[in-house]
Amino acid sequence: MTGKTASDIFERIRREAHAGQLAAGQTLPSVREMADRLDVNRNTVAAAYRKLVAAGIAQTLGRNGTVIRPAARLGEQEGLLPGSVLADLSSGNPDPAWLPDPLQALAASGYRPALYGQPVLDPALEQLARQWFGADLREGDGLVLAHGAVDAIERLLAAYLVAGDKVAVEDPCFLGSLNILHSTGLAAAPVAMDAHGMRPQALEAALANGAQAVLCTPRAQNPTGCGLSEQRARELRRVLARHPHVLVIEDDHFALLAEAPYFSIAAKATTRRALVRSVSKGFGPDLRLAFIATDAGTAARLGMRLAPGTTWVSHLLQAAVRGLLGSDAARARLHAAKAAYATRRKALIDALSAEGIATGQPCDGFNVWIPLPEGRDVHRTAQGLARCGWAVRTGDAFAIAPGAPALRVTVSTLEPGDAARFAAQLRDCLGRV
Numbered sequence: 001m002t003g004k005t006a007s008d009i010f011e012r013i014r015r016e017a018h019a020g021q022l023a024a025g026q027t028l029p030s031v032r033e034m035a036d037r038l039d040v041n042r043n044t045v046a047a048a049y050r051k052l053v054a055a056g057i058a059q060t061l062g063r064n065g066t067v068i069r070p071a072a073r074l075g076e077q078e079g080l081l082p083g084s085v086l087a088d089l090s091s092g093n094p095d096p097a098w099l100p101d102p103l104q105a106l107a108a109s110g111y112r113p114a115l116y117g118q119p120v121l122d123p124a125l126e127q128l129a130r131q132w133f134g135a136d137l138r139e140g141d142g143l144v145l146a147h148g149a150v151d152a153i154e155r156l157l158a159a160y161l162v163a164g165d166k167v168a169v170e171d172p173c174f175l176g177s178l179n180i181l182h183s184t185g186l187a188a189a190p191v192a193m194d195a196h197g198m199r200p201q202a203l204e205a206a207l208a209n210g211a212q213a214v215l216c217t218p219r220a221q222n223p224t225g226c227g228l229s230e231q232r233a234r235e236l237r238r239v240l241a242r243h244p245h246v247l248v249i250e251d252d253h254f255a256l257l258a259e260a261p262y263f264s265i266a267a268k269a270t271t272r273r274a275l276v277r278s279v280s281k282g283f284g285p286d287l288r289l290a291f292i293a294t295d296a297g298t299a300a301r302l303g304m305r306l307a308p309g310t311t312w313v314s315h316l317l318q319a320a321v322r323g324l325l326g327s328d329a330a331r332a333r334l335h336a337a338k339a340a341y342a343t344r345r346k347a348l349i350d351a352l353s354a355e356g357i358a359t360g361q362p363c364d365g366f367n368v369w370i371p372l373p374e375g376r377d378v379h380r381t382a383q384g385l386a387r388c389g390w391a392v393r394t395g396d397a398f399a400i401a402p403g404a405p406a407l408r409v410t411v412s413t414l415e416p417g418d419a420a421r422f423a424a425q426l427r428d429c430l431g432r433v
Contacts, residue, residue, distance in 0.1 A: 142299025
């Protein structure tokens with residue numbers, strides 16, 4: 001190891017880590033030892049180590065020193081299981097039969113080719129979006145576009161946080177959120193939940209432990225389906241009022257189809273906040289567009305990366321979404337789809353209840369969360385269901401801290417008759433495990 005300045009030491013360790021000469025998990029020499037070895041001031045080594053941590057190359061483990069961070073890896077993803085011939089209740093997808101035709105909407109709404117330098121946000125789409133958000137917009141809020149909710153969350157975190165920062169998230173947590181944190185070198189600070197969402201004491205503990213941001217799903221939380229009650233949202237606002245500097249992101253991904261009302265956790269004192277609403281669940285996952293309603297300062301930061309010169313969200317997509325949001329027929333279709341999904345959720349919940357199997361309640365969205373009896377082997381249960389022809393997600397895919405065994409079942413295409421058959425076969429699998 002060589003180097004006399006903090007930059008030299010940083011670059012040398014970075015090259016060795018990228019070349020595999022320093023393995024993931026390998027502990028770097030202590031600041032004192034490295035300073036003696038290189039004959040430099042300890043502050044020089046400390047600065048180099050801080051730069052390694054900020055770049056996501058290393059992480060500090062307190063008394064256990066500074067270690068090389070493992071390379072980011074992609075965790076489980078939402079979507080169909082590749083090559084599966086099973087009835088897929090694992091995907092988290094909407095029912096394609098309820099998705100509108102965006103080409104018809106595009107033809108009806110009209111499209112003019114957009115050129116470099118034109119406004120990032122279609123003015124007519126902005127007007128429709130502001131009508132949709134309604135009173136959930138706060139005075140002075142900016143409205144920004146992103147390429148879907150996951151992209152919006154990643155952009156918001158990148159605007160304020162650096163690798164190694166902690167983000168308070170629900171536990172269990174949405175797969176997309178977990179993958180964002182893994183890929184950007186951020187640390188998930190798990191916040192325990194109950195039927196009404198994040199527990200206030202658990203959120204307070206995460207913030208006291210240094211979380212710089214909170215990522216919360218106010219309704220139809222994935223994977224549990226739970227939503228914030230008005231009282232719980234009020235309690236969480238009280239917690240966040242004591243931490244006004246913390247970035248608050250609300251991922252209201254199911255807003256187009258949600259039955260539950262929306263209650264915000266952002267306190268009046270919160271200085272950095274964002275409400276994200278995607279069109280993916282109602283209009284289709286391939287319409288990669290989400291709206292971000294946010295304070296003016298955050299909107300300005302996001303605008304630096306979503307610029308009219310090169311990086312705007314396609315006006316072709318905007319025109320399609322404009323046509324759908326402004327269409328009476330599309331709104332009627334959303335209303336019918338919401339009712340259909342509610343019927344399918346209820347059919348599975350009732351069928352499971354008839355077999356003596358409890359589910360997470362209250363529940364909204366595409367998924368039903370099924371806690372299993374303590375001590376059950378969730379993977380053996382899932383394998384038993386697979387032998388019966390059902391693919392489901394096991395709860396540990398969504399867990400940050402070890403938790404009770406559970407299954408997540410996507411009901412968006414599950415007919416009531418099939419729900420009864422699934423419930424009976426799950427009961428049989430639990431009896432055999």
